[in-house]
Amino acid sequence: xxxxxxxxxxxxxxxxxxxxxxxxxxxxxxxxxxxxxxxxxxxxxxxxxxxxxxxxxxxxxxxxxxxxxxxxxxxxxxxxxxxxxxxxxxxxxxxxxxxxxxxxxxxxxxxxxxxxxxxxxxxxxxxxxxxxxxxxxxxxxxxxxxxxxxxxxxxxxxxxxxxxxxx
Numbered sequence: 001x002x003x004x005x006x007x008x009x010x011x012x013x014x015x016x017x018x019x020x021x022x023x024x025x026x027x028x029x030x031x032x033x034x035x036x037x038x039x040x041x042x043x044x045x046x047x048x049x050x051x052x053x054x055x056x057x058x059x060x061x062x063x064x065x066x067x068x069x070x071x072x073x074x075x076x077x078x079x080x081x082x083x084x085x086x087x088x089x090x091x092x093x094x095x096x097x098x099x100x101x102x103x104x105x106x107x108x109x110x111x112x113x114x115x116x117x118x119x120x121x122x123x124x125x126x127x128x129x130x131x132x133x134x135x136x137x138x139x140x141x142x143x144x145x146x147x148x149x150x151x152x153x154x155x156x157x158x159x160x161x162x163x164x165x166x167x
Contacts, residue, residue: 027149034130041122045115046090050075050083055092055108055116063107065098074154087112 019025042052054069066084070077084106087093092112098105108116131139 034126037126037129038122041126042119045118045122047092047115047119048083048086050079051087051092052116052119054080054083054087054106055112055119058093058106058108059113059116063096063105065103065105069106 039049042048047055050073053073057069057072058064066077066080069075069084070080073080084093084095087106088095090111092109092115094107094109096105096107097103131142134142
């Protein structure tokens with residue numbers, strides 16, 4: 001769809017209910033469709049919501065604390081604690097003692113690596129489906145736009161001004 005058509009649609013949109021067709025709704029609907037695609041595949045592997053990203057982070061970065069995971073993914077530490085408890089119970093993660101008595105480190109197990117490899121295959125299939133018909137340049141632009149959206153929202157959540165370079 002052309003930019004002109006999009007701008008015309010925004011002009012013609014009623015003042016009430018316009019959020020049904022704006023950018024935030026488009027992102028929401030894409031996320032919802034992605035969730036509907038991936039969730040059954042995630043369950044088949046034995047993973048729950050939010051758990052694959054935890055496994056991926058631990059596999060790439062090695063053992064780390066609950067706090068580090070919560071900060072990286074911008075999650076409530078209690079939610080990370082619940083995910084880690086479930087992953088540990090499933091045998092995908094092992095919890096070990098950290099440098100002090102209060103700190104515990106999460107580490108991916110062999111079973112967790114197998115589950116993550118299967119998850120990565122699901123994501124590869126999903127990516128091919130989601131981006132069918134996109135050129136490599138369009139994919140790169142989309143990734144850039146999504147990164148900028150994320151950065152803008154993070155700054156807004158912290159109450160800081162947008163970076164002029166991001167605009």
